[in-house]
Amino acid sequence: MKNRIHLLLTTTWSAVAMPLMAQTIDSTASTTTQTSATASNTGLVLSGYIEAYYTHDFTAPKTSQERPGFLYNHKRNREVNVNLAFVKAAYTSERVRGNLALQVGTYAQYNYAAEQGLVRNIYEANVGVKLSKKRDLWLDAGIFGSHIGFESAISKDCWTLTRSILAENSPYYLAGAKVTYNTPNGKWTLLGSILNGWQRIAKLPGYSGPSLSTQVQFKPNANLVLNWSSFLGSDRPDSLKQTRFFNNFYAIINSNGKIGAILGFDVGADRKPIGAGNQRVGSGSYVWYSPVAILRYAVSDAVKVAGRIEYYDDKNGVIIATGTPNGFKTWGYSVNFDYFILPNALFRVEGKLYDSQDAIFETSTTLSKTNTSLTTSLAVSF
Template identity: 50%
Template sequence: MNFKSQVRSLLLFISCFSSSILLAQNDSIWHQKPELNISGFLDVFYVYDFNQPQKTERQTFLFNHNRHNEFNLNLGFVKLDVKHSKYRANLALQTGTYANDNYSAEPGILKNIFEANVGLSLNKKKNLWIDAGIFASHIGFESAISSDNWTMTRSLLAENSPYFLSGAKLTYNPNDKWEITGLIVNGWQRIQRLQGNSIPSFGTQIKFSPTEKVILNWSTFIGTDDPDIIRRMRYFNNFYGQFQLTKKFGLIAGLDIGIQQSMKGSSDCDLWYSPIIIGQYAINKYWKTAIRAEYYQDETGIIIPTTTPNGFKTTGLSVNLDYSPTRNIICRLEGRWLNSKDKIFETKTTPTNNNFIIGTSIAIKFSETLKK
């Protein structure tokens, strides 16, 4: 990206921010009292890895429920949020193995920030918003909050694409069927920009919901995760569709596909991709089950570095059983099998091609309005 492009991006951000201030000063609704809420989440888990790895951390490419033979907290956070028709804000502090593993590149207190952002409405219809700070990624159908997902463990594509971003985003909802978002961020899942990298990264999201039973999504990322001296541009797409086919059966199908320059200035690019399909069936009011099939290929180690001849080429299959006695509590049991072309999974003795785990978790969410 050249200097003129960076200047245009900065001017666009300043223009949007200035517009929001002018609207705020001239709109009496700005003085209405906001709503203040407190919420929280806890996810306690136990996983037994039948490969019996020597370390408690099981796999370097997994960031959730990634401990062997120990009870632990995957994610716990407390969140305060402010809601107003003209502005909004979120602050959430986190702890757990997810925070330790996935935020390991962030210094000090930053790895304990789950969310910290402020948003302003930019028009009278209140369907155009600008938000800035640390926020959840626009990529994928799985979040860090396990109870929002159809399976206990995360898919390979979710674990190896951003869960969080830091920057600013502009969101437009022309109607209740469409959502269009543009982002300027500090990098590929980074709060602080990588030292030595002088350019921001960009993203887009287009979400279309023609009915309440269908969601179609396309998200992108354009940027780099390198310092300037070796800068390789990265171009990434995430596609998924979520379908409630019957009252009891739902389906998610997705595909991540990305390319990255082989070296700075080169026209040659390396490819990685990951298709996935998940089916969920509601047995009754309290019980659900889900099956997931997935594949992840990163032959040159763009996202998942390996030293094996064929790189990372892994197939996965998992079966999930959920019990939810109330809306805010979910108890889960999952069996997951991974098979790789090369011997990448650690055991007590020598690496192997296969990995099988059984995991269980109990997660709880709560929310309370403090002030209206």
Template identity: 50%
Template sequence: MKNSMKCVVALLITGSVINGSTAQTTSLTTAERQEIINQVKQAVLDSLHNDNNPQKETFKHLTVSGYLETYYSYDFANPSNHVRQPFVYSFNRHNEVNLNFGVIKTSYDNKKIRANLGLMAGTYSNDNLAAEPGVIKNVFEANAGFKLSKTKQLWLDAGIFSSHIGFESAIGKDCWNLTRSLMADNSPYYETGVKISYTSDNEKWFVSGLILNGWQRVYRPDGNNTPAFGHQLTWKPNEKLTLNSSSFIGSDAPDSIRVMRYFHNLYGMFQFNDYIGLTLGFDIGIQQNSKGSNQYNPWYSPVAILRISPSEKTAIGIRGEYYSDAKGTIIATGTPNGFQTWGYSINFDYNINKYFIWRIEGRGFTSKDQIFMLNNAPSNHNFFVTTSLAVSF
């Protein structure tokens, strides 16, 4: 082996081979030099493809992905502080180019253990994690889990997760509209806790149970030691139909003034053909008036989204929605009728290539009370236009 290494070094430097026994130099022909180079290359490749190579075993289960979405939004109310609306938690800056959401994520999964770590930045994280301290504002995901069964897809995971509620997420390219719906912006985007989940052998059923720190919480509110619970049940018999039920039960207040919140999300996604899809969703929740009370304040929100894809590169999204929170449980307005608002939007998407997508959307709100501003006067209406450019890998 020692003499072989000498041969390789000599070959690379001088094109000659050292004879170890006689200390003489033997010149090689061009064909002989090329043969040795090919042998070295093959040895390196064999080493890299060796299944017993621990480095290869680790890296083949490791993936790195990223997503970045910049945007510009113009609100015709023209707010001087550049904040569009207090009940919107994504794409919420007016008349400025900004970063809505950027994330770099590393995942590991060897079919027995798995882990995810994602770090993020942008106005999305600033708005949604405003109550969280320090560096936690920049954590998109941080969780780990292990498989509980050798034969079934039964897992136990713990950490910070994307929410089990709803069909929308922070990853804009996976959503049919540029901006998020009222129900998405006003229900959890993320959660922290532990969950057990099961996927059926035919992958048509998914069910999970969760114990959580609270309603979109990493840190519990001070004085709150009441665990929150949730469930998710998804049925996907084929690629054209998805039905989902998710729930939350818990309190978001200190135990001394604990008020219980009960919430359910239901949605269906229907892909009729390659060109037309429809999503229907409905949120409903109730929360106690006060600790121990039998009186509850309700809120609810239906949404319908039609997606038309004229070609592989283009898509159109049309959305109609309504959000009713008369008592201001989730969205406080301080007005007689609370937040009772209709929403409508239309967006156009253009997939530049497999990495980049450009989108533009017009969206409006109409409320029962004058909760908006227009031309420096209270108004029932609000309208804005948003465009974005996103890249993913």
């Protein structure tokens, strides 16, 4: 383990120490996800995004081409590939809006594996109508990015190259209908939605649904975002009677400053299922949770570094099944380096270490409690 950590830190530091010159850009800004209609931004807008990457897993066998099963982004190992690429058409007017984005890449390959073939290449497809002439109140329906969590599949818009464990194992996309209201002072966002399920475009066979989800977001000033999102439904057939209640909390502090921080916490519970004889396996629920903290420092307008520490506890294997005595109880540590080559071109390097209570990571000879990797990527938006 010591040799792996030494190699990981040495390689990451070598990348960070490269000579640096670039143009200015704010990594929290996105030119590919804007959908709100404004007086100065109406009509049809075409945009796109592509992220190529290379991940080297130092723990996995040399013949293994995939990263651990609980990961869905940057999944391929020891090969140059495309994580996500899409082209998007967005139409906005005073009272109507619509988005259509078609995707390819390993993110779509693995994260949409359970969906029907015709929809696996849809990153976004939705229409919206403004319900009030005077208020920012919208009704949207279709397939859209999830409001649960502070990370998305668009790596360029996230503070770290790879996603946190809690993001990888909660919805990236949702399908259904939602009502969104933004207060006139811009401080509050309230959202309520009816969904087909837990990251489901087609409903899970045997589940009648629907599922419900909410979001309450508060921005008291430019330096603080507070968010609570929830999900109520199930990801199991009706016969098991397993209701799921999930909560996502996060705070983003000083996102555009020299030093910024993100603090997140997910906690979910699935009611214990119906077993033989139509009796419950036991009282109560299976609970999983995950805290995460990310600290980012802006060396300059073009260079940013970030560190992340996270923990994921799913001892009952509700979300991540391991078949081991303690289930999935894993710490994650990562160091991230960002270099903005151009305002719309971002080069990134990230070293990551996973440390699990049980031996769950495959090696060339046996199973290991730790996993180390190095990922690089180049992302361009237009």
